Amino acid sequence: MHTSLYKRTFPYLALGALLVPLGSNWTDAMAGPISSADASRQLHVAPLTGAEMAVMSLSREGYVVNQQPVPFASPAFQRVWERNDKLVASSQVPRSWYWGPAPISAGLQEDYAEGQGGKRLVQYFDKSRMEINNPGGDTNSPFYVTNGLLTVELISGQMQTGNNAYVTRYPAAIPMASDSDDTNAPTYVSFQNVSNTPLGDHPANAQMNKPVTATIARNGQVGDDQTKITYPKTTVSYFDPTTKHNVPQAIWEFLNDQGPVYDSATGKTVNARLSDPWFYATGLPISEAYWARVKIAGQQQDVLIQAFERRTVTYTPNGVPGFKVQMGNIGQHYYDWRYKNAGQSATPPTAVPVSPTSIATATSRPTAPPATTATPVPNPAADCSGIPASQNVTVSPNCGRGGTVFVFSGGGFQGGEKVGIYVTAPDQSVLGAPFQADADSNGRVGGISLSSTPDFPTGIWAITMEGTSSHNKAIGYFKITSNAPAPTPVGGSTPPPGASSCSDVPASRNMVVRPNNCSRGGTLFSFAGTGFKGGELVGVYLTAPDQSVIGAPFQVNSDGNGNAEGVSFQTSAGFPLGIYALTMEGTQSHSVAVGYFKLIP
Numbered sequence: 001m002h003t004s005l006y007k008r009t010f011p012y013l014a015l016g017a018l019l020v021p022l023g024s025n026w027t028d029a030m031a032g033p034i035s036s037a038d039a040s041r042q043l044h045v046a047p048l049t050g051a052e053m054a055v056m057s058l059s060r061e062g063y064v065v066n067q068q069p070v071p072f073a074s075p076a077f078q079r080v081w082e083r084n085d086k087l088v089a090s091s092q093v094p095r096s097w098y099w100g101p102a103p104i105s106a107g108l109q110e111d112y113a114e115g116q117g118g119k120r121l122v123q124y125f126d127k128s129r130m131e132i133n134n135p136g137g138d139t140n141s142p143f144y145v146t147n148g149l150l151t152v153e154l155i156s157g158q159m160q161t162g163n164n165a166y167v168t169r170y171p172a173a174i175p176m177a178s179d180s181d182d183t184n185a186p187t188y189v190s191f192q193n194v195s196n197t198p199l200g201d202h203p204a205n206a207q208m209n210k211p212v213t214a215t216i217a218r219n220g221q222v223g224d225d226q227t228k229i230t231y232p233k234t235t236v237s238y239f240d241p242t243t244k245h246n247v248p249q250a251i252w253e254f255l256n257d258q259g260p261v262y263d264s265a266t267g268k269t270v271n272a273r274l275s276d277p278w279f280y281a282t283g284l285p286i287s288e289a290y291w292a293r294v295k296i297a298g299q300q301q302d303v304l305i306q307a308f309e310r311r312t313v314t315y316t317p318n319g320v321p322g323f324k325v326q327m328g329n330i331g332q333h334y335y336d337w338r339y340k341n342a343g344q345s346a347t348p349p350t351a352v353p354v355s356p357t358s359i360a361t362a363t364s365r366p367t368a369p370p371a372t373t374a375t376p377v378p379n380p381a382a383d384c385s386g387i388p389a390s391q392n393v394t395v396s397p398n399c400g401r402g403g404t405v406f407v408f409s410g411g412g413f414q415g416g417e418k419v420g421i422y423v424t425a426p427d428q429s430v431l432g433a434p435f436q437a438d439a440d441s442n443g444r445v446g447g448i449s450l451s452s453t454p455d456f457p458t459g460i461w462a463i464t465m466e467g468t469s470s471h472n473k474a475i476g477y478f479k480i481t482s483n484a485p486a487p488t489p490v491g492g493s494t495p496p497p498g499a500s501s502c503s504d505v506p507a508s509r510n511m512v513v514r515p516n517n518c519s520r521g522g523t524l525f526s527f528a529g530t531g532f533k534g535g536e537l538v539g540v541y542l543t544a545p546d547q548s549v550i551g552a553p554f555q556v557n558s559d560g561n562g563n564a565e566g567v568s569f570q571t572s573a574g575f576p577l578g579i580y581a582l583t584m585e586g587t588q589s590h591s592v593a594v595g596y597f598k599l600i601p
Contacts (some may be wrong), residue, residue, distance in 0.1 A: 070102055070103040070104065070105065070106060070405075070407060070449065071103070071106075072103060072107075072123070073103070073106060073107020073108075073121060073123040074107065074121060074123070074130075074132060074145075076132060076139055076144055076145050077103075077107075077123055077130045077132075077145060078264075079145075079264045080099075080130060080145045081099050082262050082264050083261050083262055083263070083264070084098035084099065084261060084262075084274055085097055085098055085099050085100070085101075086262045087262055087269065088440070088441075089101060089440065091416070091441045092260070092269075093259060093260050094322055094323075094441050094442075095259065095322065095323070096323050096325075096326040096327070096442065097126065097127055097326075097327070098127060098274065098281060098327065099125040099126070099127050099128060099130075099331075100125040100126030100127050100329075100331065100409070100446070101126070101409060101440070101444065101446030102125075102407075102446055103123050103124065103125055104124050104125060104126060104331065104332065104335065104394075104396045104407050105123060105124040105335060105396070106123070106405075107121055107122070107123050108121070108122050108123065108124075109121060109122075111161050112133070112161060112162060113161060113162025113163065113165050114133075114162055114163055115133060116134070116135055120132060120133050121135070122148070124331050124334070124335045124396075125331045126329045126331050126332050126394070126409065127311065127327045127329060127330065127331050128147040128148070128150065128310060128311060128327075128330065128331045129147055129148045129150060129331055129334065129335075130145050130146075130147055131145065131146050131147065131148055132144065132145060142276070142280070147281065147310050147311075148310060148334075149283065149309050149310055150310060150311075150331070150334040151188070151195075151283075151286065151307050151308060151309055151310060151311065151312060151330060152195075152197050152198070152286065152309055153334070154171065154172040154174070154188040154330070154333060154334060154343075155171055155172075155188045155189070155191050155192050155195050155197050155286075155307065156171060156192065156197035156198050156199050157169050157170045157171035158197070158198045158199070166198065169337075170343070170344045171188055171189040171192055171343075171344075172187065172188040172189065172333065172337045172342070172343035173188070173189045173343045173344050174187055174188060174333045174336070174337065174342055175187055175294070176188060176190075176191070176305055176307075176312050176314075176328055177292070177294060177296075177303050177305045177312065177314040177328050178292075178294035178295050178296060178303075179294075179295045179296060179297065180389055180390065181295075182294055182295040183218075184218055184293070184294070185218060185292060185294040185295065186216050186217065186218050186220075186292050186294075187218065187343070188333070188343070189220070189343075190216055190217070190218055190219065190220045191216070191220070191287055191290075191307050193220050194216070194220070194222065194287050194288065194290070195286045195287040195307050196243050196245075196286040196287070201243075201244075202287070203243070203244030203245070204244055204245055204246060204288050205244075206239040206246065207236045207239070207246045208236050208237075208239055209235050209236060210235060210236055211228070211229040211235050211236075212228065212234045212235070212236065212246075212248045212288075212289050212291070212304065213225055213226050213228045213229060213234075213291070214288060214289070214290050214291065215228075215290055215291045215292065216290035216291070216292055216305070217292075222290070225291060228291050228302070231302070231317040232250075232317065233248065233249040233250035233253070233315075233317075234248050234249065234250065234304070234315075234317075235248065235249055236248055236249070237249040237252040237253070238252045240284050240285050242284055243284045243285055245284075245285035245286065245287060245288055246285075246288055246289070247285055247289070247306070248289050248306075248315070250304070250315040250317075250324065250325050251289065251304075251306055251313050251315055251325060253325075254313065254315075254325040255275060255278045255279070255282060255313075256273070256275075256278050257273070257274050257275075258271060258272060258273050258274065259271065259272075259274055261274065279308075281310065281311060281327070282308035282309070282310050282311040282313060282327070283309025283310035283311070284308065284309055285307070285308050286307050286308060286309055287306060287307040288306070289304050289305065289306035289315075290304070290305055291303070291304055291305075292305055297392060297411070297412050298391075301316055301318060301319070302316070302317060302318065303315070303316050304316075304317075305328075310330075311327045311328065311330055312327065312328035312330055313325065313326070313327055313328070314326055314327075320442075323442065329394070332396060335396060335397075336396070336397070336398075339397055340384070340397050340398065340399060383481055384398075384479060384481065386460065386479070387399060387460060387477050387478065387479050388460070388477045388546065389477075390474075390475060390476040390477050391473075391474055391475050391476075392410055392411050392412040392473075392474035392475075393408055393409065393410040393411075393463065393465065393474045393475060394408070394409045394410075394476070395407070395408055395476040395477065395478045396408075396409075398476075398478045398479065399478060399479045399481060400452075400478075400479075400480065400481065401454070401480065401481055401482065402452050402453055402454040402455060402456040402458070402480050402482070403452060403453060403454045404452050404480070405449055405450070405451050405452070406449065406450045406452065406461075406478050407448070407449045408446075408448040408449065408450070408463050408465075408476050409444065409445065409446040409448070410444065410445045410446075410465040410474035410476065411442070411443055411445075411474065412443060412472050412474055413439040413443040413444070413445065413465075413467040413470055413472050413474075414439065414443055414467055414469055414470045414472070415439060415441040415442060415443050416438065416439060416440075416441065417438075417439050417443075417468060417469040417470060418436040418438065418439075418467070418468040418469070419436060419437050419438070419439050419445045419465050419467050419468065420436055420464075420465065420466045420468060420549075421436065421437055421445075421448060421463065421464070421465055422463070422464045422466075422541065422549040423450060423461065423462070423463050424461065424462040424463075424464065424543055424547040424548070424549060425457055425459075426457050426458070426459025426460055426461060426480075427457070427459075427506065427581070427594070428543045428547060428579065428580075428581035428594075428596070429543070429581060429583050429592065429594045430541040430543060430549055430581075430583040430585070437465075439467065445465055448463070450463070452480055456480050457480070458479075458481055458482050459479065460477060460478075460479050460547065461477070461478050461479065461480060461547075462475055462476065462477050462478075462546075462547035462548060463475070463478075464547075464549040466549070473548065475546070475547070475548045477547070501600075502517070502518035502598060502600065504579070504598075505517050505518050505579060505597065505598045506579070506596045507596070508593075508594060508595040508596050509592070509593060509594045509595075510529055510530050510531045510591075510592070510593035510594070511527055511528065511529045511530070511582070511584065511593040511594060511595035512527070512528045512595070513525060513526075513582075513595040513596070513597050514526045514527075514528075516597075517595075517597045517598065518597065518598045518600060519597070519598075519599070520573070520599065520600055520601065521571045521572050521573040521575045521577075521599050522571060522572055522573050523599075524568055524569070524570050524571070525568065525569045525571065525582075525597055526566075526567065526568040526569075527565075527567045527568070527569075527582050527584075527595045528563060528564070528565040528566075528567075529563065529564040529565075529567075529584040529593035529595070530562065530563050530564075530593060531562060531591045531593060532558040532562040532563070532564055532584075532586040532591050532593075533558065533562055533586055533588050533589040533591070534558060534559065534561060534562050535558060535559075535560065536557070536558050536562075536587060536588045536589060537555045537556075537557060537558075537586075537587045537588075538555060538556050538557070538558050538564040538584050538585065538586050538587065539554075539555055539583075539584065539585045539586075539587060540554055540555065540556060540567055540582065540583070540584055541582070541583045541584075541585075542580065542581070542582050542583075543580060543581040543582075543583065544576060544578075544580060545576055545577070545578025545579055545580060546576070546578075555587070556584075558586070564584055564593075567582070567584075569582065571599060575599055576599070577598075577599050577600060577601065578598065578599065579596060579597070579598045580596070580598070580599065581594055581595065581596050582595045582597075
């Protein structure tokens, strides 16, 4: 039997190659498609055999990927999340997230001088951070749970640890409303000289009914673009008398929107304001709204960005109808800033007193007290360098020691389609039979987590998500470190274009690669794996040099001797250069064979 690796076009690599489509027997024999109703079950990716453990130098059995979201740290947090996002998660209402698909961190007791015992319980979400400042307060109060002043802290670099206590860090050079690799997009630093923060206020005059045409560049330079008046809903609808900033119509309507919300007390869905009062989720505006040309899902877009105390809000006139106005992923940004020193090389924080400004704070409004976080102590020996930029996947955290729980959220898929999930180890082997998750109505997949253990291989890992209908692909990178600087993983990096050496191709395991393991594009490679159970189905996966899994996998039958043969891969001159890996895994024995080969100029 001869099985070509390709049967359809795959635009990600622009290879013009064809890939065998996913067969029905794959979903039966593998972990199978996962519905939201199955979200609580754990899905085993590569429950390793003893032989595999020896090959990979592991002492524990079982790589586990589960689709169970990170648990809520408090029933109160869950109630707040359910009010707006439970109906979004179940695809009952088509609107953007208020918090996100699930928590992205465990509950944390973070420093706050006025908190109980100098601490307070917080939990991070894509869009914000929930906080409980008084555990003994009225749990039925809408302000029992608040969300932090994250925008103020990221723009100013001043992290609050009490009503009048701050830690000086650095303003976050993290894009506010674009793909993370967009080097031209405005960051939080860009808004420092146009926003009200503890560093000073930057008020504006009322501009009621006037169009918003101001622009902002990454370096903070403000300009004017009169062509933006052609976009709808850009005239000012509200001027805040406290912070003295204008809010354009599209964003003002979003802040005052009404729709179905879930009442956890009664278990019923009712119609109400999504944010009550309108500034509950966002706080008050601390900047004007500014236009920027940014990259979203790889495409350049005109986006109107406005900073509020607790959130950032964006308006994309050419975006998807119904989702043109959204809250930014400031919870992710802040978490990365605090926990992974994102946005700039961090220096040791120094506590300094900062005088309150005229910004209305939680002490003058019941919306939320000042945001705080504790400073997590990073591993000084951990090397978090060399992690490639993820593509349409958020990884939280993206670097940690073995034992870290990594959480993934991907986007860019068709609403409701099945999305294949694959995990790639530093040696480019694909770990275990993949499974499928359901994309929500916005084309996003969330709540995927990988629970690593202290004995996981160190190096760069990758998670690949691929839509089974759209064939759209997303890939997230993360790194597992040790107490000492992590060694460079074998085959874990892409050789630069022009590298013609064949000396760095890893030795294949239980697999023969023909005609050789190093050749130019245009070569037809064939593979024969051994060590499987006679007659079992064997999953086949191909990993590119960037560790992404190419296409939906397929299966072949091993013969009576446990050999799987007749798999070939036709390359061409336009293929990316570097080391590829073909993984075979027995669906019953879970025996693994990996063949490595390299494309050179």
